[in-house]
Amino acid sequence: MKCNNCGAAVQQNYCAVCGQKASTSRLHINELFHDGWHAITHTDKGLLRLLKDLVIHPRSFYANYFNGQRKKYFSPILFFILTAGAVALLYGYVFAYQDKLFNTNNEFGKVVFHETKFKALLILPVQILLSWIAFRKYFNLAEVAVFWLFTLGLSYCLRIVAIPLYFPLIAYKDEIDLTLFYLSYLLILWQGLVLFGKNFWSIVGFFIILNISIILDSVVSLYILFGEDIFDNPMGVKTWWDLIKMSY
Structure with missing residues (x-):
């Protein structure tokens, strides 16, 4: 045969x-x-297996993956692209439902979230590069990239799971958004400390990198909306300090 x-x-x-x-x-x-x-x-190579290991056994998951146990898991690139795309798609229904009930016409939010997958692709190389510079003693560039792809994908899964909550609680959409922001932040911080937290200074280093990512996310959002002059906008963001305050 x-x-x-x-x-x-x-x-x-x-x-x-x-x-x-x-x-x-x-x-x-x-x-x-x-x-x-x-x-x-599937227990050997399924999405649920990947999520379970990332959540319950993150330290051993990364160690095993870096040491060659890759056949049983999703591709990190595919996982990242699918989850980012799903968030951008599904969140559009939240805006549509909000518009239907309250006539909010939140065009700012719609544009930013429709560009989520593109924002992530723009910010991702910076996250990888900064993390590799900080932790190259322990991990090579490919391993750092795999960490960010899996961790960001996991944070997107959190948002995907939370989508159904918006519809019965649509009047509290801003509060849900803020809660998910903090939960995603803590999730990424936890994953980073599990992998990179070798000592006090490595913990501080990853904390700084994560916060740079948040500020960079705001920069890219403003660029998408207002072009090169990000400080010429109707949102009251006129200086870098204004931008940092808006980020948080």
Whole structure:
């Protein structure tokens, strides 16, 4: 028997070259649904397994992943892109529901959140570079990048899970937004301290990097809305100090 994927000879249930199942044939709809469900729930390589290990065993998860146990987990790049895209998509329904009930027409918020995935891609290289400079004694550039991809994806999952809360509590949308901001901040801080917190100065270093990320997020948001002159805006942000206050 030959593998339908790579053409190599197959003697067992799976191809020894590419790993595809030997019994694949014409695609059917039940197989498509099975693959989707398998990707989310499978104990060896599912989204739920990734989230469980990131939340319950983050230290051993990163150690195992960096030491080569990668087959059983989602790709960090895919995890980051899917979660960032889902937040940007689903949060649009929150704005639509708010507009329907209260006629708020929050165009500022809509634009910023629709650009979430692009903001993340702009800020991510800075986060990775600063973290690598600070912790290159312990981790290489690729390992630092994997940390940020998984950790930011985890923070986006928190926001995705919270989306249904907005609809019965839409009158308190600002309060929910603020709560999720603080929870996301604490989640990323915790993950960073688990991995990078070797001593007092490494803890301080990651804390500074995280807060630089928050300020940079505000800079990018203003740039998206008002162009190069970010201090020429109707929001009262005229100086860097104003921008820092707005960030928090």
